[in-house]
Amino acid sequence: MATWSNLNYQNSASPLMEQIIFFHDHTLVILIMITILVAYLMMNLFFNNYINRFLLEGQMIELIWTILPAITLIFIALPSLRLLYLLDELNNPLITLKSIGHQWYWSYEYSDFNNIEFDSYMIQSSENLNNFRLLDVDNRIILPMNNQIRILVTATDVIHSWTIPSLGVKIDANPGRLNQTSFFINRPGIYYGQCSEICGANHSFMPIVIESIPMKNLINWINNNSLDD
Secondary structure (H helix, E strand, C coil), X not given: CCCCCCCCCCCCCCHHHHHHHHHHHHHHHHHHHHHHXXXXXXXXXXXXXXXXXXXXXXXXXXHHXXXXXXXXXXXXXXXXXXXXXXXXXXXXXXXXXXXXXXXXXXXXXXXXXXXEEEEECECCCCCCCCCXXXXXXXXXXXXXXXXXXXXXXXXXXXXXXXEEHHHCEEEEECECCCEEEEEECCCCEEEEEEECCCCCCCXXXXXXXXXXXXXXXXXXXXXXXXXXX
């Protein structure tokens, strides 16, 4: 999760988030090179005194400053398109999770396992001092590691956004519409997110918590919840 004075991305917990970070670094290098070149040219313009009264045209320089930006955009666009298709790909998911946005909480359904359903509310900071303020919930999402997971997202009232930064997942929850995406968690842990859509006065107080566990533990959790039902 994000910490104080951390200007970088959170540590990735999925292959897609790794690719997003790589693309960010790739684009940032190109932007730094452009910035340095433009700053150098501007400094030269400020401090040189060269004057050419007979300069009417410069076809070569115009050709260069037309072609170079086009080539630069290609270097940015091709990895970007590849990443967009990777994020949209759905590869034989093992589990389907349905997430429904309400004001101001989320509901979850495990449709593959006897319709396990529960609501996930934010825990007040005064209830338990061991929890993260405004980030922890009473019922966490339990998902297996090293497996492809599909999530279906919708809402009942206004537009919400189901976002987990460390997994590289951000998908809108629209009333009357079912959106889907998938992700792959490659290590165990607890991952935090929030609603990142301006859906009202308390839009930031809809935390999302995923607990990634081995498959054997998930089967035990499913059996226990099925018995409780």
